[in-house]
Amino acid sequence: MDVKRKIDIVRVNPQDWPDGTPAWKEEDPDLGSAIIPAARYTSEAFMKLEWERMWTKAWLLGGRSDDMAEPGDYICTEIGKESVLIVRQADGSVRAFPNVCLHRGNRLRPEGRGNTERFQCMYHHWTYDLGGKICHIPDLGTFPQGAPPGAALPSYPAEEWGGFVWYSLNPDAGPLADYLEPMQRHLSPYHIERMAWVRDSTVEWDCNWKAAVDAFSEVYHVQGIHPQLQWYLDDTNCQIDLYGKHSRYLVPFATVSGRVALPSAIPPAIHDIMVKAGMDPADYEGRVSDIRLDVQKFKRKHGPDQGKDYSSLNDDQLTDDYHYSIFPNVSMNVHADDVMMFRMRPHATDPNKMLYDIWMFELIPEGEEWPERPRHRRFAHGDRSIGQVLDQDAFNLPTVQKGMQSDAFPGLWIGDQELRIRGFHKALTDYIYPDGQGASDL
Incomplete structure (x- = not known):
């Protein structure tokens, strides 16, 4: 199977969308290929350095x-x-x-x-x-x-x-605006302030907070942990961009992965995307490979009638996942109609534990009453489901954490598809070892 099969993705040029979310590819920095030490995830000494030099310094x-x-x-x-x-x-x-x-x-x-x-x-x-x-x-x-x-x-x-x-x-700390730059321009067109709370949970996970950051920084693991996602997103056409300490990837939705054969019938997950957009899949006469663009056209045309203002978004944003990481611990799956926001918080004393906050918001059509804010729930991993995809990550991460403590595992062996992880550790290193001294002591 050719995992590099291309789909029709036209990234927006600055002159075509001057005030919207930048969609063009940034030049990748040269961050080398060194192993990222496992001790960063398991060491109490490193946990203490994180607290003293990063958590108490960042926004x-x-x-x-x-x-x-x-x-x-x-x-x-x-x-x-x-x-x-x-x-x-x-x-x-x-x-x-x-x-x-x-x-x-x-x-x-x-x-x-x-x-x-x-x-x-x-x-x-x-x-x-x-x-x-x-x-x-x-x-x-x-x-x-x-x-x-x-x-x-x-x-x-x-x-x-x-x-x-x-x-x-x-x-x-300095101004928040300086710290977030350039996330303001990227995220403002979505008008998240117009979206209502629909979920607010905190889950206790048995892993280091960085292991969770890593899991939501790449789609290389879709084929392994989330095979069902290959039937409504293309993990082989993912654009990665680093912006200093922050980063993102862009993943096409309403299409299928280059790792699977193109189906003749509409996959159930893409069927659901069409329905949520207001389309009737039973009346659709196009090819499966055309659905992504046709959903974009439909939402562009019918959004105003549905009370949804997409005027600040480019066409790809009407279907795709623009996933952002705001250093150190915020992860955001940003879509035209909803945002899934995750906050990874360190345990107070144990590097093998963390708190995982799940905040979800949905765009409410103009004029409609907002739903009641959900009550916050806190529970331990395994006490209840947090959704199929997140359950799969939650099941896997404790075994990752245990494996990192093996004497046979020196550290993370990172590839190009995991560039955001390397960029994240570069930002972390800049906080913990600002003079460059000691960065390789672990």
Whole structure:
């Protein structure tokens, strides 16, 4: 089977779509071919370096802006050993500070979201206003040293972009816009802020957080773990682009893989794509190889009547998966009608465990009422299904983690189809070994 069979993909030139998502191929950087040490995934020492030099320095995804629309709305999120409160202020801005009482260390709120006029520690009723300032200490006169320095919780940088709120544990993180560049231009045309929550889950996985990042950074594994996907996406015509510490791949949907024979009948998954677009597969008279382009034409023509504005998107975006990774731990399957967003969070102490957040959003036709926001669910791997494709990844990753601890496995042997993994480790190395010293010590 010729795995390089070409389908009709016309990537957009800058002059043809000047204000839309860039679709042209970026030049691949030369990142070498060295083994990526397995110790990066299993070593407690490396985990400590990640925390000290990367997690506490980078910008991180905190939550969705519409979860904190009103003054006093807050999101409490955890990263490693830290818990962070992100709070909507009376002037509409957002502020972030550690979720810890300065008296005896009690956490002020459990992980989740809510609304409050002030944060009161349930232990001794030390009370903080929405900006983290101490506004009441019972029996303050019994503290000869007075209130803690500054009489306020430390402040973390917090900003909003793209319908989401971001924070950093680094007081000197710099502007969020500089950190995200060029993701703003790539993602803004999708108008994710117009999409409603449809799923919010956290799953505990027995693997290192980077193993999960890797799994969603390449389609080389489709033929192995997800063979059913070959009947509605082409994993052999995947465009890979690196943008400094961020990256993406573009995968054609509503077509079949070059690894399988072209079917004479419409595969069930492509049938579903047509139905969701508003087409009737029973009336379709074209070839299976024509469906992708015909779905694009149909959505372009009928989108306005369906209350869906696709005017900022190019034709390929009406069918294809534009998959983005925002360093260090955000993975996004971005489509015209929905976004699947995943956040990989490290365990506080164990490099062999992680938290996997699943956030899904759907474009609601203009004028239609948004569905009720789903309740957040947290559970361990195996307690319930998270969908066939994600179940397959979740089943595989713990065995990957165990294998990485073998003395016979020195590290990752990365090919061209896994270029994003190499780019990710380059970005990680730049944080952990900024002077280039020690990068090969593991």
